Amino acid sequence: xxxxxxxxxxxxxxxxxxxxxxxxxxxxxxxxxxxxxxxxxxxxxxxxxxxxxxxxxxxxxxxxxxxxxxxxxxxxxxxxxxxxxxxxxxxxxxxxxxxxxxxxxxxxxxxxxxxxxxxxxxxxxxxxxxxxxxxxxxxxxxxxxxxxxxxxxxxxxxxxxxxxxxxxxxxxxxxxxxxxxxxxxxxxxxxxx
Amino acid sequence: xxxxxxxxxxxxxxxxxxxxxxxxxxxxxxxxxxxxxxxxxxxxxxxxxxxxxxxxxxxxxxxxxxxxxxxxxxxxxxxxxxxxxxxxxxxxxxxxxxxxxxxxxxxxxxxxxxxxxxxxxxxxxxxxxxxxxxxxxxxxxxxxxxxxxxxxxxxxxxxxxxxxxxxxxxxxxxxxxxxxxxxxxxxxxxxxxxxxxxxxxxxxxxxxxxxxxxxxxxxxxxxxxxxxxxxxxxxxxxxxxxxxxxxxxxxxxxxxxxxxxxxxxxxxxxxxxxxxxxxxxxxxxxxxxxxxxxxxxxxxxxxxxxxxxxxxxxxxxxxxxxxxxxxxxxxxxxxxxxxxxxxxxxxxxxxxxxxxxxxxxxxxxxxxxxxxxxxxxxxxxxxxxxxxxxxxxxxxxxxxx
Numbered sequence: 001x002x003x004x005x006x007x008x009x010x011x012x013x014x015x016x017x018x019x020x021x022x023x024x025x026x027x028x029x030x031x032x033x034x035x036x037x038x039x040x041x042x043x044x045x046x047x048x049x050x051x052x053x054x055x056x057x058x059x060x061x062x063x064x065x066x067x068x069x070x071x072x073x074x075x076x077x078x079x080x081x082x083x084x085x086x087x088x089x090x091x092x093x094x095x096x097x098x099x100x101x102x103x104x105x106x107x108x109x110x111x112x113x114x115x116x117x118x119x120x121x122x123x124x125x126x127x128x129x130x131x132x133x134x135x136x137x138x139x140x141x142x143x144x145x146x147x148x149x150x151x152x153x154x155x156x157x158x159x160x161x162x163x164x165x166x167x168x169x170x171x172x173x174x175x176x177x178x179x180x181x182x183x184x185x186x187x188x189x190x191x192x193x
Numbered sequence: 194x195x196x197x198x199x200x201x202x203x204x205x206x207x208x209x210x211x212x213x214x215x216x217x218x219x220x221x222x223x224x225x226x227x228x229x230x231x232x233x234x235x236x237x238x239x240x241x242x243x244x245x246x247x248x249x250x251x252x253x254x255x256x257x258x259x260x261x262x263x264x265x266x267x268x269x270x271x272x273x274x275x276x277x278x279x280x281x282x283x284x285x286x287x288x289x290x291x292x293x294x295x296x297x298x299x300x301x302x303x304x305x306x307x308x309x310x311x312x313x314x315x316x317x318x319x320x321x322x323x324x325x326x327x328x329x330x331x332x333x334x335x336x337x338x339x340x341x342x343x344x345x346x347x348x349x350x351x352x353x354x355x356x357x358x359x360x361x362x363x364x365x366x367x368x369x370x371x372x373x374x375x376x377x378x379x380x381x382x383x384x385x386x387x388x389x390x391x392x393x394x395x396x397x398x399x400x401x402x403x404x405x406x407x408x409x410x411x412x413x414x415x416x417x418x419x420x421x422x423x424x425x426x427x428x429x430x431x432x433x434x435x436x437x438x439x440x441x442x443x444x445x446x447x448x449x450x451x452x453x454x455x456x457x458x459x460x461x462x463x464x465x466x467x468x469x470x471x472x473x474x475x476x477x478x479x480x481x482x483x484x485x486x487x488x489x490x491x492x493x494x495x496x497x498x499x500x501x502x503x504x505x506x507x508x509x510x511x512x513x514x515x516x517x518x519x520x521x522x523x524x525x526x527x528x529x530x531x532x533x534x535x536x537x538x539x540x541x542x543x544x545x546x547x548x549x550x551x552x553x554x555x556x557x558x559x560x561x562x563x564x565x566x567x568x569x570x571x572x573x574x575x576x577x578x579x580x581x582x583x584x585x586x587x588x589x590x591x592x593x594x
Binding site for chain 2: 056079088
């Protein structure tokens with residue numbers, strides 16, 4: 001079974017490809033959606049096409065699938081009438097799946113299940129990465145603001161921290177936002193950055 | 194507060210949804226409106242069909258096509274509100290346009306003459322021109338086909354129509370992958386601004402009141418959530434009125450220019466909201482009457498005759514098989530009944546009828562209305578044909594094969 005993954009995020013495509021290979025699929029091609037990518041896919045005559053739901057090129061792909069005379073069998077979006085929740089899960093995970101006409105549901109389902117799991121795991125990993133980066137950046141801001149308060153108002157470190165925290169709570173803001181405002185103000189007023 | 198999620202594409206005509214959210218019209222109606230930025234019409238369609246969103250900023254022909262089962266999974270969609278009228282423009286590379294009337298303003302004033310020049314230009318060009326359209330089932334594609342065919346150009350034979358999302362058109366022009374495109378604002382203006390293209394036709398000059406985006410729902414959801422839908426329509430109607438006010442355009446352009454919405458310069462967006470269209474890099478803007486309409490003349494009212502005009506064009510180009518059932522299903526996508534029910538107590542003027550002749554009004558005309566006076570603006574097609582929803586077969590027979 002030939003599977004084509006259309007994705008411009010190399011890492012995510014690799015994560016998915018690796019999963020599919022582990023599951024025993026070996027005819028897998030990753031195609032980024034650039035230039036004449038639909039012509040390439042048309043020549044590959046895939047059985048299953050997996051595509052990121054967020055890709056702007058989905059309309060281009062669907063048009064090719066609709067009008068292609070080169071494909072031996074029509075390929076349409078995979079919808080299993082008996083299991084609406086499965087396609088909903090795929091949409092939620094951010095995947096669309098196109099499947100060649102006549103391919104049995106039992107053969108498609110494991111691929112789609114796997115893709116959903118891998119896409120979801122990848123999204124979670126990305127979110128955690130962003131969160132970790134934000135946390136680090138926040139911490140740097142807070143440390144800097146604390147130092148400003150400690151030197152300009154002669155506060156101890158715990159007091160400087162407590163002041164930032166109370167101000168943030170009173171203003172309904174995140175501590176990092178208050179810290180950032182303080183740093184900007186201090187720079188404007190000629191304090192050392 | 195009721196949460197309503199609506200998917201949209203980054204286009205100027207998402208304005209009514211954006212204003213409903215950002216200017217508090219939705220909140221006043223007890224609705225927390227969540228707008229879901231979407232990059233393709235296919236994904237917008239799927240988000241609506243599989244319940245990720247309740248509503249979608251959809252190409253009117255796509256709503257008809259999904260209902261008729263022409264675009265992947267069939268599903269009955271319902272459009273009780275039009276988000277805008279007009280707003281499209283067709284542009285071509287300067288190289289192709291060199292064979293057209295050099296006075297660009299004159300070119301736009303005479304769609305019929307320009308279509309014939311276009312036909313001649315195809316013969317002179319180094320290849321079959323490749324024209325980007327945003328979707329097979331878009332108003333843009335239907336208008337382009339209608340316009341080209343008036344000069345004997347067969348849109349499936351004499352040119353190549355290539356489907357690309359609006360936001361990728363400018364880049365495709367830059368790379369020489371397409372020779373021109375038709376899309377909604379601000380993308381044609383953006384390509385012209387960069388000197389990659391010049392205008393060859395404006396939607397409002399092809400059909401003076403061209404149906405464009407609708408707010409589409411799954412029909413069963415709309416039936417089951419009538420009360421919420423009514424509140425949403427009231428909010429959108431107020432937002433549309435706000436969008437149409439000249440005094441609010443600068444603010445609207447600023448809202449739309451934000452990265453979470455259209456992410457293009459506010460000045461570019463504001464210009465077209467004001468009906469000013471720069472047809473060529475460095476040229477003076479031309480004033481295009483009715484370039485984009487949100488509210489006045491009951492613009493949001495979903496005339497069933499407009500859904501039927503879309504059906505007629507799908508049949509004309511062999512994209513839909515004609516049948517009495519298909520015709521009825523297509524007409525029923527536009528839910529003028531729900532518009533009336535939702536806005537009954539809101540003071541909005543609305544027509545007495547749900548069907549009309551399309552293309553029959555050449556000067557502002559008063560029509561029968563449920564409340565107050567309603568004036569309809571000119572709605573001519575440039576070739577002066579009139580679409581009568583009662584005689585679709587005759588209408589179609591009038592076109593050359």
